[in-house]
Amino acid sequence: MTATTRPDLQVLTLRVNGSTWQGAVEPNALLLDVIRYEAGLTGTKRGCDMGTCGCCAVQIDGVPKLSCLTLALDCEGAEIKTIEGVQQGPLLSELQEEWAACGASQCGFCTPGMILVGEAFLDRNPTPTDREIREAIAGNLCRCTGYVKIVEAFQRAAERRNAAAGDTEPA
Numbered sequence: 001m002t003a004t005t006r007p008d009l010q011v012l013t014l015r016v017n018g019s020t021w022q023g024a025v026e027p028n029a030l031l032l033d034v035i036r037y038e039a040g041l042t043g044t045k046r047g048c049d050m051g052t053c054g055c056c057a058v059q060i061d062g063v064p065k066l067s068c069l070t071l072a073l074d075c076e077g078a079e080i081k082t083i084e085g086v087q088q089g090p091l092l093s094e095l096q097e098e099w100a101a102c103g104a105s106q107c108g109f110c111t112p113g114m115i116l117v118g119e120a121f122l123d124r125n126p127t128p129t130d131r132e133i134r135e136a137i138a139g140n141l142c143r144c145t146g147y148v149k150i151v152e153a154f155q156r157a158a159e160r161r162n163a164a165a166g167d168t169e170p171a
């Protein structure tokens with residue numbers, strides 16, 4: 001159904017993972033629904049639908065936000081990043097690679113939200129303690145792993161990011 005046959009719909013233009021998406025949405029459409037069911041980016045997960053599990057987290061202008069609590073129309077003009085936009089071309093990020101290497105996913109349902117929160121966290125805090133990592137992901141619930149491997153993946157990713165940054169600093 002188009003905006004012309006549904007006068008209650010509003011045209012929305014989003015920037016998602018560097019591309020432009022445009023469609024007609026209800027004024028109260030959630031960003032989570034638009035991302036998953038209109039833009040087809042199903043890596044963003046729906047868990048609790050009430051702001052408590054964190055698996056719907058995306059980045060909006062670099063800041064992690066819960067897409068189940070965000071109105072899509074409020075995101076017009078913002079840069080949205082979902083899990084599909086974390087890797088650069090064929091290359092996974094350090095955090096994604098270490099997640100896999102450490103076995104930090106079991107069912108994987110929490111992983112996209114954790115990675116989006118985690119990438120922003122490591123940008124802010126390149127040398128985190130285990131406690132700081134656990135605090136950063138306190139809003140992301142994992143029912144499977146017990147978090148030990150997740151913290152290990154964060155630490156290994158932080159080391160790799162810092163080593164790569166050191167390699168690019170002028171002598």
Ligand code: FES
Binds near residue numbers: 046056068
């Ligand atoms: S689905 Fe958004 S916080 Fe659980």
Ligand code: FES
Binds near residue numbers: 104106143144
């Ligand atoms: S790996 Fe299953 S919820 Fe985290």
